[in-house]
Amino acid sequence: MSTEERTQLQTVGRHFLIEGDFQEAHRVKIGHINETFAVTYLDRGRQVRYIHQTLNTSVFKEPIALMGNVLQVTEHIRKRLVQEGVGELDRRALRVIPSREGRPFHIDSEGRFWRTFLFVERVRTYEAAETPKQAYQAGLAFGHFQSLLSDLSSQDLAVTIPDFHHTRKRFQRLQTAVAKDDVNRAMIAAPEISFAFDQDPMVDTLLNAHARGEVPERVTHNDTKFNNVMLDLQTGEAMCVVDLDTVMPGLVLYDFGDMVRTTTSRTAEDETYLDRVELEMPLFEQLARGYVESTRSFLTPSEKSYLVLAGALITFTIGIRFLTDYLEGDHYFRVHRQDHNLDRCRKQFQLVRSIQAKRDQMERFIQSL
């Protein structure tokens, strides 16, 4: 990180309610949308760390409403955890650090939107689950998260990205991108486009189930990637769920689907050796066990009956989002190499194939729970 960037972060820090002297800063490489930095302050002989994050306001168009959600959600979780009698609250729920004007954000002189959290100590995240135990912890963590928010009214939360998991709209956007082919990549991606179009019959399944009233809208996380669960360094226990920018009304199935996408294959999101990409039953079983265990108080039989389908559907939906961005010239997801979004898409589609092949086995397991 350059001296200039460090100075910039110091300036940002002065706008938040942070005590002590600035010591150190570095960039945290996580996420495809926002930019994240960890900073250390020395306050009366004690080191305290914080996260500064710039919010990408071309993706999140109403950042103030978004921060309203984040505050509401974190305070609600804290209250519920106190009722449950658990300790170490600052490791189990994010704490928003207000600005010196008492707002949950600061807008800098260049118009960038900053927010600050207390750093969650002695935890780490993984890009993909490595063991069944971790998959279990992911299921438990996001299920518990939904359960803690189950008494919050979804009406009270702002919709931070409209139609975020609306697979039909995502599909239509892909169709448009293919038709326009603005950056001449449709030929390179022909096999992926063809696979995507073949999945048309699956596209409306959850939308229809919701429209028929089979699955209700609840408060959900909507970005349940495994790297959004912080695991205790020593015990491996899930401590805290992060990335609350898309907490809003949704279907719990979308959350479960994204957990399947990111915890059931021990490969990275952009794995290029597709032979390695496969849904691993021991990982899926523990993920599902953790999730069903922690959602017993509210999950309906009907929701449960769609869990496997949701795994395929959300993996597919994220896959077509990568593909669309590839065809539109990589303006949404940050890329780090040539064809990065195409690689990401291929990985997702390979996992979709594997889930479809193992569907019966997965269904039988869910029924056994």
Ligand code: GN1
């Ligand atoms: C984005 O930036 P990150 O990693 O938290 C995206 C998710 C995708 C994910 C794919 C707001 O999340 O929807 O599933 O990339 N977030 C947004 O890795 O679009």
Ligand code: MG
């Ligand atoms: Mg996110």
